[in-house]
Amino acid sequence: MGGRVSTVRVQERVREHVARGAPVRIVGRGGWLDGGRPVDDFEPLSLADDRAIVEYVAGDLTLTARAGTTLSDIAAATGAEGQWLALDPFGSRNGTLGATIATGSAGPLAHAFGTPRDTVLGLEVVTGGGEIVRAGGRVVKNVAGFDLTRLFTGAWGTLAVITEATVRLRARPERDETVALLVPADGALGDWLARLRILPFTPLALEMVNSPLSATLGLEPAALLLARLGGNDDAVRAQRQLLGALGDMRDVPASVWSTLATAEPNGASVARVSAPPSRLHAIWPVLSRIDAGSLAHATVGRGVVRSICAPSDDGNGQRWLAAIGTCEGTHIFERLPARAWRTIPCRVDDPISRAVRTAFDPARILNRGILGEVA
């Protein structure tokens, strides 16, 4: 199944739900259904079977695939041509392209390559009103019309069901190596991060991990900076030299990144706190040591700390939330126990967002409640 036929099927399903006023929950592989707020009483609309690469012209570095195509399907196809989709969201590589775009998910590679908003070139969707809409296109530069691609990317499926996407690919660098450096003590952190930020190159990823997370990754139990270096021989050699001047450096297997992507325990709560990168040294000490078991990592160049609280019933969830509350910055919650969501403000409550929602999903049937929007 794939292409036009399956899009029309999605359209029929959506229209039928509109007619009944019955909400649907859009489902990819179902690996992250606890992401975002709990969705109101729903019936699932699965895209998992709509799994196909529609067009891949390696010379253009673009790829078009159906929404149910997994990131590992894409990695396999593009890897054969020495290319990749430079998006490594947390979670298993069996996540779908559609869900990655709908949730705007990115991982450590965002340091160099940005998030889905920087990578998606075009979309085919079925709106909540049951219309098939194409946004953007298949070329790498495009300003034809108002940008629905950006609107649907990261909208968590509340405006439209993504059925197909075209993405920009990158060439795999000749060398791709990962090294680790010890993160200095709190007092020296600010200066050290400032020196990192002015290095004359952009690593593929630059991620700090706290000591419990290092241990989970099978590394020495200390706060570490993981730097993923890419480029040709000369470039990577020089990058190593520059980084080595910032501390004690050792090689780390590349598998550390896939381990990191799936490091958090089932049922954990996850929050991201972000601030201008120059303030990372103020947030990191708080979030990296909330308690003995809490995991934390930070995308250095973007000033984002991701904090993970393992599930337990001794009230550590409250302590964790309180600690996050003390950090100045933007707080984004990925996963929380159902009752905790009630205290988190909704971010699509402004007049424009409400108008957008009404225009694209007038019957409010798509992923209702996932953004905390009030009916």
Place this chain on the structure above:
Amino acid sequence: MALHTETPSRASGPQPEQAQDRRGALIQTEALASLLAAIVGERGVLARPSELSAYSSDGLPGYRLRPRLAVFPHTTQQLVDVVRLLARKQCPFVARGAGTGLSAGALARGDAVVVGLNRLNRIISIDPLNRLAVVEPGAVNVTLSRAAGAYGLHYAPDPSSQTACTIGGNVAENSGGPHCLKYGVTLNHVVALKVILPSGEITTLGNADGEAEGYDLLGAFVGSEGCFGIALEVTVRLTPNPQGVRTLLADFTSIDAGARATSAIIAAGILPAALEMMDGPTIRAVEASIYAAGYPADASAVLLIELDGMDEGLDADVQRVEAHCLAAGARTVRIAANEEERTRLWQGRKKAFGAMGRIAPDLVVQDAVIPRTRLPDVLREIAAIAELRQIQVCNVFHAGDGNLHPNIGYDSRNPDESRRVGLAMRDIMQACIDAGGTITGEHGVGLDKLEYMPKIFSPESLAAQCALRDAFDPERRANPGKVVPVHSCREWVGA
């Protein structure tokens, strides 16, 4: 492209009622002008036809529309007061930066007021630590890079018009430039916007202090061509100046060879900072101008390729690029020996439009994008179209992105030539669409590309775009009649 000039149509002499209407409208316009003058001062409002003439066109020839009035606020508060006044009067308006746009986007029909932003040109702040700058909408692109230069930073999107165009205009058009191949277009560099909606309400889109959550309304606003409101304050990301830069000039005896070299470099996964192509006619126009850059005058095409980054590793990439060019048939590949030579090579490219403009009275700069593997085919097709329509096409463009600029010099006083130019433009657009491309990569739709929108979007997709506009501007008073054909906006199930 429709080459036309719109003059107020007068059918068979004004009927008495119409004449009264017109007198009424005139009185209303005078009243509006004095209300605007009360905000910005007498000298900040233009009302006489002679004064409005300069604001009746933009960078694209062939279109003229005289606005009702033009108003020029000096401060953000004045701008806010102007927009609120226009909201109370239900008056349509068109924001205007430097007027260098190439899609007739800043033109205002007779009932709309031009809001000129070029006096709001301050750089409000630069935060070198976080590499952010906050600017007013009328700040000229290059002044920001100059100011950021003090910190070893620059603003990466570099349209060839950067010495004139404004950041507000760049945001509205989602502008690109040669170095966007590696660094991304305006969208990738704007982190937050303070905007005034046509209703007069002020709102902030995006987040300069961290990640943004909720719908990507910032992403929707960038590239909205002045139809969603006016950007009051723009927060952009600054980019560190690269440690090393290598600028190469490869020359070819056929366009085809240059196109093949481009496709080969991209397919090999090399990401130059810029990869620009100029064809023979362009080269000769540049070489005949004061911007002569030392391009080989007998070449059929040159590629201007820039690689940048850390010094180590750069030369290895230079060698690979050189090898691809030679394999595709380059006669020579020259590397700029110093900054002076580099500047000269770039100046020729950036001033190419100006140089071509000297040769013919009028110049249409076209803009379309195709998949990069299709470059050789489509460039051949464009040459065939030029021959068929007996016109002269000069190609100077962002080859690395597949972003074509086939430009046509002509004389708009010659109706037959104008007609052939119009036909050639349509053929070229169709060839790009057929190759899987799109109708504009950086100049926008404005008025000029309206007719092509239904060729690349279904009625439902166009209606969806209108629905998005309506969320920002339900009265459709901001830059009315642009981007999406009006008839596409009639029905949308959601509304």
